Amino acid sequence: MSNIEQTLSIIKPDAVERNLDNKIKSIFIQEGFKILKEKKIKLEKEDAEKFYKVHETKPFYNDLCEYLSSGPVVAMILEKEDAILSNRKIMGATDPKKADEGTIRKKFGISIDRNSVHGSDSIDNAKVEINFFFRD
Numbered sequence: 389m390s391n392i393e394q395t396l397s398i399i400k401p402d403a404v405e406r407n408l409d410n411k412i413k414s415i416f417i418q419e420g421f422k423i424l425k426e427k428k429i430k431l432e433k434e435d436a437e438k439f440y441k442v443h444e445t446k447p448f449y450n451d452l453c454e455y456l457s458s459g460p461v462v463a464m465i466l467e468k469e470d471a472i473l474s475n476r477k478i479m480g481a482t483d484p485k486k487a488d489e490g491t492i493r494k495k496f497g498i499s500i501d502r503n504s505v506h507g508s509d510s511i512d513n514a515k516v517e518i519n520f521f522f523r524d
Contacts (some may be wrong), residue, residue, distance in 0.1 A: 393471035395508045396517035401459035402502040409462045412492055416466055419478055425522055426464040433457040439520055463521040472514055475507040
């Protein structure tokens with residue numbers, strides 16, 4: 389039985405600024421993901437605060453929101469079997485220095501804060517995050 393899932397992926401401002409969006413998208417496609425929807429968007433800080441609300445008690449929250457709203461991002465709905473786990477594996481560890489060779493963050497991430505990509509960490513969060521960017 390197949391377990392087709394959808395996950396939200398964001399190509400963050402540092403990667404968009406360096407014109408890496410197409411390179412990153414091609415990695416997802418090579419890994420068997422379908423990009424169901426995508427849009428380039430510049431978030432206001434308030435939107436970033438809503439998006440990262442789960443982190444609001446953490447010390448890095450404000451910097452995270454400043455960063456996500458600092459430039460355009462590319463939000464995408466990715467779909468494939470076990471999409472959430474698969475995407476997290478392809479992205480690599482949050483800290484690019486600790487990420488495995490060949491992962492997106494190892495290749496393109498600048499720092500733990502500017503690590504090029506975001507991906508949902510659970511089915512429930514994926515639904516919430518997809519709805520945040522793609523409320524039709």
